[in-house]
Amino acid sequence: MKGILSLTVNNRPGVLNRITNLFTKRNYNIESMTVGPSEQDGISRMTFVVDVDDEAVIEQITKQLNKQIDVLKVFDITNQSIVARELALIKIMVTTQTRAEIYSVIEPFRASVIDVSKDSLTVQITGESDKIEAFIELIKPYGIKELARTGTAAIPRGMQIAHAKSATIV
Amino acid sequence: MTQKSVVADRKSGKTHYSGAEFLLDALKKENVEVIFGYPGGSVLPIYDKLYSSELFHILTRHEQGAIHAAEGYARITGKPGVVIVTSGPGATNIVTGLADAMIDSLPLVVISGQVATSVIGSDAFQEADVLGITTPITKHNYQVRKPEDLPRIIKEAFYIASSGRPGPVLIDIPKDMAIIEGESTDKEPEMDLPGYQPTTKPNYLQIRKLVEAVSGAKRPVILAGAGVLHAKASHLLKEYVEQQGIPVVHTLLGLGGFPAEHPLFTGMGGMHGCYAANMALSKCDLLINIGARFDDRLTGNLAKFAQHATVAHIDIDPAEIGKNVPTKIPVVGSAKEALAELIAQNGKKPDIDVWTTQLTAWNEEFPLRYTHEEGVLKPQRVIQMLHEKTNGEAIVTTDVGQHQMWAAQYYPFNKPNSWVTSGGLGTMGFGLPSALGAQLANPKATVLSISGDGGFQMCLQELSVIAEMNLPIKIIIVNNGALGMVRQWQELFHDNRFSHSIFQSHPDFVKLADAYGIPGYKVTTEEEASNCLDVALKTDGPVLIDFRVKQKENVFPMVAQGKGLDEMEGV
Numbered sequence: 001m002k003g004i005l006s007l008t009v010n011n012r013p014g015v016l017n018r019i020t021n022l023f024t025k026r027n028y029n030i031e032s033m034t035v036g037p038s039e040q041d042g043i044s045r046m047t048f049v050v051d052v053d054d055e056a057v058i059e060q061i062t063k064q065l066n067k068q069i070d071v072l073k074v075f076d077i078t079n080q081s082i083v084a085r086e087l088a089l090i091k092i093m094v095t096t097q098t099r100a101e102i103y104s105v106i107e108p109f110r111a112s113v114i115d116v117s118k119d120s121l122t123v124q125i126t127g128e129s130d131k132i133e134a135f136i137e138l139i140k141p142y143g144i145k146e147l148a149r150t151g152t153a154a155i156p157r158g159m160q161i162a163h164a165k166s167a168t169i170v
Numbered sequence: 171m172t173q174k175s176v177v178a179d180r181k182s183g184k185t186h187y188s189g190a191e192f193l194l195d196a197l198k199k200e201n202v203e204v205i206f207g208y209p210g211g212s213v214l215p216i217y218d219k220l221y222s223s224e225l226f227h228i229l230t231r232h233e234q235g236a237i238h239a240a241e242g243y244a245r246i247t248g249k250p251g252v253v254i255v256t257s258g259p260g261a262t263n264i265v266t267g268l269a270d271a272m273i274d275s276l277p278l279v280v281i282s283g284q285v286a287t288s289v290i291g292s293d294a295f296q297e298a299d300v301l302g303i304t305t306p307i308t309k310h311n312y313q314v315r316k317p318e319d320l321p322r323i324i325k326e327a328f329y330i331a332s333s334g335r336p337g338p339v340l341i342d343i344p345k346d347m348a349i350i351e352g353e354s355t356d357k358e359p360e361m362d363l364p365g366y367q368p369t370t371k372p373n374y375l376q377i378r379k380l381v382e383a384v385s386g387a388k389r390p391v392i393l394a395g396a397g398v399l400h401a402k403a404s405h406l407l408k409e410y411v412e413q414q415g416i417p418v419v420h421t422l423l424g425l426g427g428f429p430a431e432h433p434l435f436t437g438m439g440g441m442h443g444c445y446a447a448n449m450a451l452s453k454c455d456l457l458i459n460i461g462a463r464f465d466d467r468l469t470g471n472l473a474k475f476a477q478h479a480t481v482a483h484i485d486i487d488p489a490e491i492g493k494n495v496p497t498k499i500p501v502v503g504s505a506k507e508a509l510a511e512l513i514a515q516n517g518k519k520p521d522i523d524v525w526t527t528q529l530t531a532w533n534e535e536f537p538l539r540y541t542h543e544e545g546v547l548k549p550q551r552v553i554q555m556l557h558e559k560t561n562g563e564a565i566v567t568t569d570v571g572q573h574q575m576w577a578a579q580y581y582p583f584n585k586p587n588s589w590v591t592s593g594g595l596g597t598m599g600f601g602l603p604s605a606l607g608a609q610l611a612n613p614k615a616t617v618l619s620i621s622g623d624g625g626f627q628m629c630l631q632e633l634s635v636i637a638e639m640n641l642p643i644k645i646i647i648v649n650n651g652a653l654g655m656v657r658q659w660q661e662l663f664h665d666n667r668f669s670h671s672i673f674q675s676h677p678d679f680v681k682l683a684d685a686y687g688i689p690g691y692k693v694t695t696e697e698e699a700s701n702c703l704d705v706a707l708k709t710d711g712p713v714l715i716d717f718r719v720k721q722k723e724n725v726f727p728m729v730a731q732g733k734g735l736d737e738m739e740g741v
Contacts, residue, residue: 010365013313018305025306056492063489069310069330072365 002031003058003078004154005048008038010070018068019046028052028061032086032129032151043072047084047154049129077156084154088132089114091122093143102142109135120145128152186351189317189343190219193281196324196359197225202252204228204243204610206236210256211296212283215348217254228610228639231631233260235603237267238629241276242567242607245590248402250277250331250339251607257283257345258296262303266597269307271338273594274423275400277331278338279324284313286346300342309337314344318352322359329361334368335487336400368486372503372511379499380458380482381517387456387480389525390416393439393468396423396593397461397485398505404428404586406509407460414519417529419447421462422578423593430582436529440468441729442575445536446529448735451476459483461505464494465594474734484508536741538579540723547695549573549648549719553580555696556618556646559703564616565590565608569601569625572654575725577620587612599628602645606632609641616644616707623649623676633686636712644706645688645714647679650721658724672721683714690714 009015016035023030031049038045052058058076065074094102099121106113106123109131115122125135129152136147187195193216197205205227209217220227230236233255240251255264261282271278285294304311310330312323320343327339384390398407404427411418411434418428419439428435437444439451448470451457457479462468469475472494482499483491491500501508540550553576556564566581567590568574574591583589590608592600605619626647636643648654656671683690691706693699693715706713726740 013315014301014305014311017302021305056496060489060493067487067489069363069366 001052001054003050003052003055003061003076004082004084004152005050005058005062005065005074006077006154006156007046007048007065007074008043008072009046009068010072011037011042011044012070015044015070018070019065022064022068023061026061026064028057034151034153036153047152049152075156077154081157081159082154083157084128084152085126086129086132086150086152087124087126088136088147088149089122089124090136090139090144091115091120091146092139093145094119094121098142102139105135105138111135185354187317187354188215188219188351189314189320189348190216192317192320192352192354193324193343193348194219194223194225196321197252200324200328203249205252205254206230206239206243206607207254208233208236208256208260210260210283212257212285212345213254213260213281213343213348215345216281216283216343227254228635230603230606231634232629233263234266234599235606235629235632235635237264237278237280238270238597238600238603239607239610239632240278240280241267241271241274241600242590242604243611244271244276244278244336244607245604246565246587246608246611248277248332248400248587250279250328253278253280255280255282256296257285257300258298260296261300261342262298265303265307266595268304268338268340270592270595270597270600272307272309274592275336275396276338277336279327279331280338280340282340282342283348284342284344287315287344288346290344300340304340307338308340311340311342313342314347316352317347317350318354322361325359326361326363330363330366334366334370369488369502370486370504370507372484372501372508374511376499376501377508377511377515380501381512381515383456383480383482383499384414384416384458384520385518387520388522389454390456390458390520390522391436391450391454392416392418393421393451393457393459393462394418394424394427395421395460395462396427398424398427399586401461401486401505402586403504403506403509406506406513408432410509410513413513413516415522415526416458416520417450417526419443419450421465421468421593422591424462425578425589426583426586429584431584433530434526437533438578439735440465441470442579442725442727443735444533444538444579445727445738445741446532448729448738449532450529452734452736454479457481459485460508461485463490466494469494470729470735470737471732474736538727540726543720545695547693547699547717547719549650549717549723550576550580551696552646552648552699552717552719553577553620555699555703556620557581559707560616560618564588564618565612566618566620567591567601567605567608569621569628570596570598570655571622571625572650572658572723572725573620573622573648575655576648579725598625601625602629602636603632605643605645606636606641609643617642618644618646620646620648622654623647623651623673623679624653626679630682633683633688633712633714637687640711642710643712645683645712647714647716648719649676649679649716650719650723651676652721655725657721661722661724662730679714679716688712688714690716692716692718694718
């Protein structure tokens, strides 16, 4: 099963190393990971997507992360209503014959073309992982020259915050 | 000349101090009694200030000796052991000790030198990525970027190391950070640890659940680990056990937390535990784990472990609860607070006479045993003699292997903080230096450093420090000319193929002791052993005794790997 963990950490040197090391040490596999500044100065938010056998493993990962001194809060948002997004940049091969067809695929996915050359198009797409997966599958037959994907960034939906533990940092 | 305190200096108008001055001042404020260390290029500025300081420093002969000594000190006092080593090789030499302290929850504050910030990352002379290397084996680590941060960092380090589940904290100090000056403020440094709030007070509802589970139990057992010792809760454990009449099993590291002579003590459990203790763990209907981490050497095959039991687990580290064994009643908190609360609840005492009678019967029917052979010195007998001659009052430190298991089996401990061993990491070379630390922690105690002939040779250079300080440690070598436990496993599981486990030659340990200025004896019979121990214990200073014991003696009983605790061999 897939688990999604959202955590806030002190933005200090070595913190990322400490956290990824923890995954290595405990033999947990990270499917994707994003890090970036949060709404508070000096505090970063990380989102981990992990592929694990069962919920007990996610609980264990959560506890181990919580033990880290520079980890402020860990939220297991696997079973919550969340907004999750990732970004992919895809350079697709095009010919004069396929160009129009590719545009027609891009359209319904609300992806956007951000670079055009004689024989390629670069498309930016954001959305949930599944949507990006589906788009890549559709576009594959045309030929993908290069692909770059971010991990998932996720936060719980606004309506839940009142029920979940406060998301702010003490 | 004495080290001037930064605080005292303020009156004289001095406002700027070097990192080394900040460091030593902060260590003094933490009431550090002893520093174990080894100088080198990157820590020279620190050692230069140390030269004129009141801080007591011991120059061990290897950094590994320094950190194991600090572990011994920490195990006995509960206070963080302090270590200073230089960058690169100095720091990499303490890696084993850090991993050892991490897994056995021993508080340490380790200062490592680092090359100057201007050359970090350039593969400079004696540079190693110490933060990277030590991250998985420390509770926390720091690299100093501003000298004036040191007072706060040291304060945090001592707090982190000794609170919650104790563990090692490393502080990496680049050489220039020790030299350049930072401005001192008059204020006490404020800790900045929003992400660290260990829970010591247990949840009331969980305690109630446990009280109810106890009152209805037919076959309850307490599994007491080192968490009881770390929390200094031995007296409370005894009080609770006597209030409820529940039998106790100890883990290897927990020994001494509950008196071995107590009628409710069932024994040590695990791979080389006694039959009654392992049957107690196998047949119980309520297992109350207090401060143990369900190590695989304790549980045996997890699928067969405590199959019929409701598991309750009291631990200060929430991540330990449910990690290896599914837990019905989780109690996050210190053993001390949890036991105090359990005692206060004074729940209905369970009716378990049948169960306790059964355990006593098992202990009588299947005691620890070995066969006497005429004219042969048995290692178990050596340990028994040590126990008799010291009235069971000594602090015992060990290496790892057969002698360690025999010490755990045949030296019953009645008091806390008298057993120093490397349980989790299983570190050979631990015994001698940890004895050094233990003796400094408790100068009046009789300290027995028990090693095998293998482990002894891994850190024997610390004989030099023991001799220099004339520490009255009795150094016991249980010498079977082999890596005993390896040899045993090869006999049992590898068809007697003794691949590289039998030593072809040894130094003469008596002459070796003599070279260090320590009286040494070799004994080969029980009578010699007895006489020699009498002499050794009367000697005011270190003594080394080389006990030549039977080579092909095995540690029994035993639970083979993959077997359940109720499938013991050699009972």
